[in-house]
Amino acid sequence: MAAMRAAITALLVGLASVSLPAPVAPDCPRALGSPLSYEALREFVVSNRIRSIDELLPCLPADVRRDFTLVYGSRSPERYSASPSHPRVILFGPDAHLLMAFTGDPGKPFFDRLQLIEFRNEGSRFFFAEASFPGSGPPIFQESPVACTTCHGDDGRPIWDAYDLWPGVYGSSHDLLHPGSRERRYYEAFLARGRHESRYRWLDWTKNSPVPPYHDDIMTWDPDVFPNLRLSKLLARYNAKRIARSIEQSPRYESEKYRIVRGLLGCEPLGVPLNLSDEVSRSLRQSFAAKVRRNRDFGPTQDLDVEYYAGGSARALRVAQLLDVNPDDWSLALEKKAFDFQDGDATLDDFLLTEIFRSLAASRPEIRRFMRVIDEGASKQNALVLDGGASARYRYKGYDAIFTGLGGALLRSQARPACELLQNGNTRNNPAEAATLATAAAEPSPSTEPQADEVPAPDSGNPLQRYCGNCHSGEKPTSTRFPLDDETAMRRLLRSNPRIAHDFMVRVASSGKDRMPPRPPLTEPERTEIQDFIQSLEE
Ligand code: HEC
Numbered sequence: 117m118a119a120m121r122a123a124i125t126a127l128l129v130g131l132a133s134v135s136l137p138a139p140v141a142p143d144c145p146r147a148l149g150s151p152l153s154y155e156a157l158r159e160f161v162v163s164n165r166i167r168s169i170d171e172l173l174p175c176l177p178a179d180v181r182r183d184f185t186l187v188y189g190s191r192s193p194e195r196y197s198a199s200p201s202h203p204r205v206i207l208f209g210p211d212a213h214l215l216m217a218f219t220g221d222p223g224k225p226f227f228d229r230l231q232l233i234e235f236r237n238e239g240s241r242f243f244f245a246e247a248s249f250p251g252s253g254p255p256i257f258q259e260s261p262v263a264c265t266t267c268h269g270d271d272g273r274p275i276w277d278a279y280d281l282w283p284g285v286y287g288s289s290h291d292l293l294h295p296g297s298r299e300r301r302y303y304e305a306f307l308a309r310g311r312h313e314s315r316y317r318w319l320d321w322t323k324n325s326p327v328p329p330y331h332d333d334i335m336t337w338d339p340d341v342f343p344n345l346r347l348s349k350l351l352a353r354y355n356a357k358r359i360a361r362s363i364e365q366s367p368r369y370e371s372e373k374y375r376i377v378r379g380l381l382g383c384e385p386l387g388v389p390l391n392l393s394d395e396v397s398r399s400l401r402q403s404f405a406a407k408v409r410r411n412r413d414f415g416p417t418q419d420l421d422v423e424y425y426a427g428g429s430a431r432a433l434r435v436a437q438l439l440d441v442n443p444d445d446w447s448l449a450l451e452k453k454a455f456d457f458q459d460g461d462a463t464l465d466d467f468l469l470t471e472i473f474r475s476l477a478a479s480r481p482e483i484r485r486f487m488r489v490i491d492e493g494a495s496k497q498n499a500l501v502l503d504g505g506a507s508a509r510y511r512y513k514g515y516d517a518i519f520t521g522l523g524g525a526l527l528r529s530q531a532r533p534a535c536e537l538l539q540n541g542n543t544r545n546n547p548a549e550a551a552t553l554a555t556a557a558a559e560p561s562p563s564t565e566p567q568a569d570e571v572p573a574p575d576s577g578n579p580l581q582r583y584c585g586n587c588h589s590g591e592k593p594t595s596t597r598f599p600l601d602d603e604t605a606m607r608r609l610l611r612s613n614p615r616i617a618h619d620f621m622v623r624v625a626s627s628g629k630d631r632m633p634p635r636p637p638l639t640e641p642e643r644t645e646i647q648d649f650i651q652s653l654e655e
């Protein structure tokens with residue numbers, strides 16, 4: 117049976133190069149269900165006497181074969197077996213909890229090797245395995261091979277560059293195959309021929325794009341054709357769970373956790389030292405420049421707004437500092453001590469906040485209601501309460517289902533009431549920490565309900581600062597912080613994301629519940645003054 121399938125496969129490979137027939141799925145013994153686990157996969161291979169990766173692939177669930185990306189310039193041990201015409205495949209399925217990697221050049225070593233990484237909720241760890249298919253006999257499964265730790269680390273994690281540049285991966289910059297670039301030429305050649313051959317044809321190529329699974333139009337927003345971004349986002353979440361587990365093991369965690377979660381929420385400053393911020397910005401700039409060099413010959417690259425992400429990285433490192441934990445392997449980059457922790461919207465600090473908050477909420481039902489499925493980064497970046505349809509969550513398919521599966525996220529726009537509850541609950545539940553909190557409580561307490569006496573101080577700063585600064589900027593904003601007093605930063609923010617500008621305009625124009633400022637209502641001239649100012653920043 118198995119031998120016959122192999123023969124059919126071989127025949128198809130032969131035919132494919134000539135007439136490119138649609139792949140005919142061999143009858144798989146029994147369909148593998150989704151979600152797929154390593155255990156189920158292994159059981160399937162063993163009990164059905166699967167003898168090669170080519171026999172296995174068509175039997176994988178359809179949704180698993182839909183999401184993948186292709187590596188032509190690998191830095192793994194398989195690097196000499198991967199090339200533009202025969203890229204290494206990283207198959208990651210709907211939610212990337214199970215990653216499979218294999219090569220596609222039958223004439224090169226490693227062709228018989230399937231590598232797997234599985235994120236396991238229990239223990240919040242990545243599990244590693246390798247299956248080799250000698251052909252002549254049954255496959256050999258090696259679990260937690262020591263060899264993987266050389267690159268993937270002792271507390272193993274995937275290796276994946278941060279948004280928005282993945283040198284060596286097709287769609288290297290922005291998941292975009294730039295017309296005219298070398299990478300584009302390679303990819304077109306691969307699409308014309310290679311992908312119909314060998315095991316590539318078992319992948320799903322039906323995504324809506326001339327260059328699936330990537331895109332070739334800078335204006336496209338279809339989340340389906342951003343596999344590299346999607347993988348980044350999903351891995352960022354699992355990685356944060358891994359890091360959260362490791363920081364919870366710090367002896368300092370119990371005594372510091374409320375300070376950390378309150379600092380990350382913005383209830384109080386987290387106290388990021390200036391030299392740490394500088395170090396992070398410098399490091400981000402250097403590692404981005406190194407990535408640009410790696411990608412130089414393949415296509416143009418989009419710039420990275422280092423300053424935009426540096427704050428988040430610095431806050432994450434501050435957490436490491438407070439807990440005396442070594443963050444050298446926190447990023448997913450191959451290089452140690454890379455501090456690029458962002459996923460295009462959110463940064464590791466957002467994810468850590470979510471994870472720590474979740475573990476606090478496990479024993480604190482009253483704070484659980486602040487957990488909701490949102491894109492943390494979107495609330496930070498777009499400053500929107502996320503029902504308006506403008507959030508980054510719409511940038512990828514099945515977001516809600518997937519991210520609920522990952523445990524949801526913290527609704528940052530609810531930070532203030534969460535701060536108060538954390539404070540009260542903390543005092544009530546943990547008398548040992550009451551003393552620390554007494555200090556915090558003595559400070560003027562932020563309020564969810566805007567106070568009537570928070571009238572703007574006339575003549576101080578630009579119109580936004582004057583009418584909105586009381587609550588949205590300064591040392592301790594009572595709502596989402598915006599750099600209102602810094603016109604350059606504000607201009608960058610509004611230009612980089614027109615949705616923020618849009619939301620500002622909508623709220624200033626509104627006379628409904630969402631109006632800003634909440635009280636007192638703006639007079640018409642005041643409203644015009646603010647709107648003109650916002651427009652001037654956007655231009
Ligand atoms: C020499 C360094 C090195 C070793 C050793 C290594 N890998 Fe990797 N691995 C990489 C790199 C680099 C990538 C990123 C993609 C690429 O460059 O091909 C990667 C990618 C992967 C991927 C795809 C998901 C991801 O992390 O991007 C899997 C799965 C994987 N490796 C599994 C393993 C397993 C299992 C082992 C041990 C049997 C192993 N690797 C050993 C360097 C290594």
Ligand code: HEC
Pocket residue numbers: 495499500501529564565566567570580583584585586587588594595596619620623624629630632633634635646
């Ligand atoms: C008296 C305090 C106060 C003032 C003054 C104020 N806001 Fe707000 N703002 C809030 C509160 C509280 C919220 C959260 C409740 C909500 O989303 O409606 C908020 C939310 C927002 C949001 C959504 C932020 C997010 O993360 O979801 C925007 C945008 C906003 N305000 C803009 C403005 C602008 C523009 C001004 C000045 C014209 C302004 N605000 C003045 C208290 C204030």
